[in-house]
Amino acid sequence: MPSPSRSATALPLLCIFTLAAVPMLNAHDHGVTELKENRRPQHRKNLRVPDLPGYKTLKCDFHMHTVFSDGMVWPNIRVQEAWQEGLDAICITDHIEYQPHAKDLPTNHNRAHDIAKDPAAQSNILLIRGSEITRGTPPGHFNALFLEDSSKLVADKGAAADAPALDAAAAQKAFIFWNHPGWKAKQIEGSYEWIPFVDKLHQEGKLHGLEVINGFGFHRKALDWCIDRKLAVMGTSDIHNLTANDYDFANGRTRSMTLVFAKERTNAAIREALEAGRTAAWSSEYLAGPEELLQGLVQGALSIGPVHHTDAKGVSYREIRNDSDLTFTLLETGEKTGLPDTIELHPGTTRMLSSANMEAATEKATYHVKNAFIRSETNLTVKLSALPVK
Template identity: 45%
Template sequence: MKLNKIFYALAFCSVGLSWQASAQLQNADVYEYPGAGQENNRYYINIPDIDGYETLKCDFHIHTVFSDGKVWPDMRVDEAWNEGLDAIAITDHIEYRPNKTIINADLNKSNEIARKRGAQIGLIVIKGTEITRKKPLGHLNALFVQDVNKIDVPNELDAVDEAVKQGAYILWNHPGWPNDTSTIYPVHKKLIAQKKLHGVEVFNSTESYPKVLDWCNELGLAHFANSDLHYTSANMYSGKLQRPMTLVFAKERSEEGVKEALFAGRTVAFYNNNLSGMEKYLREIVKKSLFVKVINKEKGVIEVCNKSDLLFQVRYGKLMYSIPLHPNQVTRIELASGVDVTFTNCLVGQDKFLVTKLW
């Protein structure tokens, strides 16, 4: 009888709570702001599509609590959606899992949780992992893997081979970390020659590696900019377009579309208002972003309308410094027809910039 009384008391409490949660409170003790916590916002990132391809904003290097990150996998998906991304990869370390005594899980688990959330909210989540070895090999992300458990083998090159066997795209992470030296070792050249290593991070977290730009040109590696998030994104980057991202030019907006584009090398790395990539892709982005209106042909007065969210920096003629072409603004400049313009935020090699004409 006594138990029954407790039961009825609890039942009454829970009815009371659910009513409170669904109604707007406004009394002498509590005021709940209307709509607070109800909406979910996403940055709309305006970076143009290029001919025949959709420009997808992606981050292929993210950690969760399942390795040494601080965030649960499904929140990584929400965070990326809020920040305007189209696709992410969850890439927990295989060999470094400080939480494993607390979270005793299969190596595929973080991806399972994230992919389920991705399917719910329409964000592409690519199954990945980080093969975490000492230099010279260093850290490699294997993307589009089937079973991470099978990649957990003692020999580092066996791990790479198993990932390749599963159809993985292999990406070389942060070549300048942890010793502040960017070195391409024979093992990397061998993996590239064997077509097992396909891309490299030009930007990782808040670092960049200028030498890597030349390796991309010489060895045909695709350019990447990834966050390598361990903490929340808001801890690291504040506001729109602050987080590093890899632009992927995809035939379709799908996991398959991303995979096809990566293997075809159609990427541009973007961080801190710098774009790095093959000249043909950077030229296309500039062409699809900037629109010129001639005001005075004889005097070379033009208006340049930047219809993208990208902040371009340009230099031409006798200018000793770059001037900005602000996003979503019109800039009036004096520039004669046919003059070469150097885009100092568009990197095509180490200390090499995109040069093109505006009109």
């Protein structure tokens, strides 16, 4: 009897392996196979931003919208996004005077906060009640935080109601900040200035902060106004769509936010820090805020290692580390030391330094932080010798 061909013997084996790849039927699944592997894992990104001595660094977004004004999402989505992206606190600030969805949803200025309240508590997200007071530009838009009842704010859009609209928020002892001061600088001449209306608010103690970073805009002049008048530096997303739709998270970007240096992780502590001006604005690579606070972030994020090797030519080697999710681009200034002119420290990275005269070079080396601003045209300055050695 002739022996079977190789192809004849391979066919049954092929059938066996093909059948083995098909999921086994489960008598208890009622004929429905669950494809759990397709679900997106539910996890929270742990944003690594250093605490400052005596303070916790809270990641906060105090400007966002839902379908209860001109946003595109239900309020609980804002909570889900905040949890997934590593935030500590949020404030939904739907417009009072602008209600484009009024034909589809009844106007209820407290409803977005009320819907988000339980999901926020379950997700360990601090939720603050707030609203956006939406006046014509100038004077522009203002956010009011820590409101008691948003329905008591002024809905009249007329210019005559501009001052009463802010007074109504002040009557509730709200923390008020001026939103995106330069958003119409090109269209409306004179709108991006320290205008009399805003100055009067400030003089009366009704203005407490300025939005220096709003979404994808860095309003640099506003930083100077904050520093000169000791107002809180605010950074916000002003998000209307899904954050994942607008921000390039796949390439490591973060939403724009406020870093609040609070005594503890509570709403009351956030308010105390805001009123004291212990804040900085952060948006991916960019930082803006008072010099002493940004120096604290640098000291907490960066460290320099001891010399770990000296070669036969007398060249010594040591590392500089960034243990945070902040980005630091260091540009050497002043006397050249032989160390790199530029040191790029992306989140969670380490760079190698080498020098034939390492101790002297480290002692002299001074760098501007290109992406950290203490005024509109002034970068933070750091000395390598001031960094902690670890």
